[in-house]
Amino acid sequence: MQAVLGMTKRLGMFTRAKGAALPVLTVVAAIFLIWYVAAAMMNLQWERDQAERAGAEFVLTDALANTMAQERPVLPAPHQVAVELWNTTVEKKITSKRSLVYHGWITLSATLLGFLFGTILGMTLAIGIVYNRAMDMSVMPWVIASQTIPILAIAPMIIVVLNAVGISGLLPKAFISTYLAFFPIVVGMVKGLRSPDALQTDLMRTYNASANQSFWKMRLPASMPYLFASMKVAVAASLVGAIVGELPTGAVAGLGARLLAGSYYGQTIQIWSALIAAAILAASLVAIVGLAGRIVERRMGFAR
Amino acid sequence: MNWFLIIGVIVFWLAAWALNVWLSNRYPESRIVKFFVPTLFGVTLLVLWEGIARGADIPPILLPPPSMIWVKLTGSLDILRADFVQTFLKSALAGYIMGCGAAFITALAIDRSPFLQKGLVPVGNFVAALPIIGIAPIMVMWFGFDWHSKAAVVVVMCFFPMLVNTVEGLRASEVMQRDLMHTYAGSYWQGLAKLRLPAAMPFIFNGLKICSTLALIGAIVAEFFGTPTVGMGFRISTEVGRMNIDMVWAEIAVAALAGSVFYGIVSLIERAVTFWHPSMRS
Structure with a gap:
């Protein structure tokens, strides 16, 4: 529980980290530099083998240039991945099976559905836990224990079993996302609903507010910053769930399927472009939830 | 019915x-x-x-009752033990130790450079939110089918959460406390060993706990991309294919137990190390 709270706190932090542009850019530039050097070094062996096999003389400068443009490199250079990303998003038709937009949309729809389910389930459980002591004592330890079970490992079984009952397509993946997403929501929401202090609850009591009124007018609004911080973690977790949920279906569609197909056929550039696409998707989802959170907080008068 | x-x-x-x-x-x-x-x-x-x-009368292929899973579990202890050794002791634990250790050392190394910290922490936070599990196929290609590739996935998964937590923990001591160390004429290393590392422990253990669940997940999921014929992820994916759902559940029970015990051990060590922290004294 502490662990997730820590995560939520920190995820909130990285959107706020301003004035760190120069250091961040330096680090990012360093990462790209390391990437290029690593690509050259890791792909060089193959060039050397090629030259040996062809009986040609091994020229280091030519070989180094070639390492940046291999068809199936051990580690593709960043620009190769960028070109592949451009080709599979902008150049291809969206309906094409080769378009990353098409695969991304399939993953995204499962992610969003699972995120929605997870948010609803998490909020319901949190309200139950805050208002019912028996539920607090009996459910909360199991909610925490549920996360030590590696749900992602169970993903194949959930998919196959649900398929056998006739549920296939979006829903099984969404269930896996739900399971990953509900936990941060429960933890954050419970904390948020309990955040009003004694003074505030006393004030509600002097107003003679009913439990219902104090929920809608005090506890629920007070929980909003916590809810949005947890939702950022939850949406990132949902995406992981949806991607892993696509693996056992046998590489049909989605970003996870692109990863699996790429690993079957040794298409490293395809793997990396699917990976980067997933990263972009995750970053945009977290950013959108963060933005929504800030808008809500501003309208409610939290933000300065 | x-x-x-x-x-x-x-x-x-x-x-x-x-x-x-x-x-x-x-x-x-x-x-x-x-x-x-x-x-x-x-x-x-x-x-x-x-x-x-x-x-x-739910068919056992869909949802076997717990008693049936228990029979299967006690009946195939040998297989389960082999899988446990391969996935948990070799892949997950090795990766966990290497990943968390590397992150800890990196955090200490950049401790004296606020510039690097300012750059690395947002990047680390960003990477921690990404679906890192996707690098599994790449690692399997680089390091082969055996446990080395799984450990590599776990190393990458653990590195960034641990790094961010340690860096933040090293900042956790207060100005007054650091000033006190200064008035004692404590050197940088003394300050680190006697004040800042102990103050960082709650954060470090937070990172260790996050990574303890990530490690097992990473090791199991990485096995879906290729393994020798042993390992929890391998067993789960093949037994699902053969519709031996009770065996899958037995494997899940072992994984859940291993995950909980691992998390529990880290928590116990935390309790012993950070006994002074308010959250432990209540």
């Missing part, structure tokens, strides 16, 4: 819930009750599962 069984189970559930409500309202502070109530809730879930799976 065995209505007798189903109704019996539901009556048991209601009775257990009523007992829980009564106990938690009557003795909210009692330690025994705090342990008993969640245990009873867990037992109720198992009984409910058993009764409905048997009473409603």
Whole structure:
């Protein structure tokens, strides 16, 4: 529980980290530099083998240039991945099976559905836990224990079993996302609903507010910053769930399927472009939830 | 349909819930009750599962009852032990130690450079939110099918959460405390060993706990991309294919137990190391 709270706190932090542009850019530039050097070094062996096999003389400068443009490199250079990303998003038709937009949309729809389910389930459980002591004592330890079970490992079984009952397509993946997403929501929401202090609850009591009124007018609004911080973690977790949920279906569609197909056929550039696409998707989802959170907080008068 | 069984189970559930409500309202502070109530809730879930799976004649291929899983689990201990050694002891634990160790050393190395910290922490936070598990196929290509590739996935998964937590922990001591070290003429290393590292421990253990669950997940999921014929992820994916769902559940039970025990051990060490922290004293 502490662990997730820590995560939520920190995820909130990285959107706020301003004035760190120069250091961040330096680090990012360093990462790209390391990437290029690593690509050259890791792909060089193959060039050397090629030259040996062809009986040609091994020229280091030519070989180094070639390492940046291999068809199936051990580690593709960043620009190769960028070109592949451009080709599979902008150049291809969206309906094409080769378009990353098409695969991304399939993953995204499962992610969003699972995120929605997870948010609803998490909020319901949190309200139950805050208002019912028996539920607090009996459910909360199991909610925490549920996360030590590696749900992602169970993903194949959930998919196959649900398929056998006739549920296939979006829903099984969404269930896996739900399971990953509900936990941060429960933890954050419970904390948020309990955040009003004694003074505030006393004030509600002097107003003679009913439990219902104090929920809608005090506890629920007070929980909003916590809810949005947890939702950022939850949406990132949902995406992981949806991607892993696509693996056992046998590489049909989605970003996870692109990863699996790429690993079957040794298409490293395809793997990396699917990976980067997933990263972009995750970053945009977290950013959108963060933005929504800030808008809500501003309208409610939290933000300065 | 065995209505007798189903109704019996539901009556048991209601009775257990009523007992829980009564106990938690009557003795909210009692330690025994705090342990008993969640245990009873867990037992109720198992009984409910058993009764409905048997009473409603759900085919065992879809949802085997817990008793059947238990029989399977005790009957195939050898396979389970081999899988456990391969996935947990070799892949997950090795990766966990290397990943967390590397992150800890990196955090110490950039401790004296605020510039690098400012750059690395947002990048680390960003990477920690990404679906890193996707690098599994790449690692399998680079390091082969055996446990080395799984450990590599776990190293990458653990590195960034651990790095961010350690860097933040090293900042956790207060200015007053650091000034005190300064007035004692403590050197940088003394300050680090006697003040800043102990103050960082709650954060470091937070990172260690996050990574303990990530490590097992990473090791199992990486096995979906290729393994030798042993390992929890391998077993789960092949037995699902052969529709031996009870074996899958047995493997899941082992994984859940291993994950919980691992998390519990890290928590116990945390309790011993950060006994002074307010959250531990309550």
